[in-house]
Amino acid sequence: MLIKKLCPAVQKNTGTISEELLETDELEERSTIAVKASGIDKNGVFAARPIKRGEVVIKWCPKTLKDSEIAKVPASEKHYVCRSGKKHFLMQPPERFVNHSCEPNTRVENCCDVAIKDIAKGEEITSDYAGCGSENFKCNCGSKNCRGIVN
Numbered sequence: 001m002l003i004k005k006l007c008p009a010v011q012k013n014t015g016t017i018s019e020e021l022l023e024t025d026e027l028e029e030r031s032t033i034a035v036k037a038s039g040i041d042k043n044g045v046f047a048a049r050p051i052k053r054g055e056v057v058i059k060w061c062p063k064t065l066k067d068s069e070i071a072k073v074p075a076s077e078k079h080y081v082c083r084s085g086k087k088h089f090l091m092q093p094p095e096r097f098v099n100h101s102c103e104p105n106t107r108v109e110n111c112c113d114v115a116i117k118d119i120a121k122g123e124e125i126t127s128d129y130a131g132c133g134s135e136n137f138k139c140n141c142g143s144k145n146c147r148g149i150v151n
């Protein structure tokens with residue numbers, strides 16, 4: 001399962017998390033990462049401070065798409081549609097700017113990007129998008145073991 005629990009924004013809507021807690025989380029997240037121009041794609045997410053292996057880098061807040069909404073996603077947004085089981089999600093910023101790499105430094109766990117190695121300040125945050133249900137795309141990651149096409 002790619003996405004196991006509700007993101008903080010959803011929990012907020014159902015009243016199970018305090019707004020105060022949510023704001024603290026968001027502040028922390030802002031200082032962890034920065035969205036900047038990337039060599040892989042137009043934008044990328046970069047570490048704003050050193051990140052330790054096992055740390056949560058980004059908590060996702062994806063928008064759940066109803067079946068009727070999937071076909072209406074504009075072409076420019078299709079790259080950000082992600083599937084988990086029978087559900088489709090539209091990834092929101094900043095998590096949508098995390099680029100694919102065939103040698104990623106994060107993996108997806110419980111609706112979060114979690115560091116799988118120590119990440120230096122300024123290093124780009126990457127994830128392996130294979131099998132997440134987005135459309136096939138050509139990989140630009142430049143790693144030694146690049147698979148070329150991600151599907």
Ligand SMILES: [Zn+2]
Pocket residue numbers: 101102103139140141142143145146147148
């Ligand atoms: Zn690659």
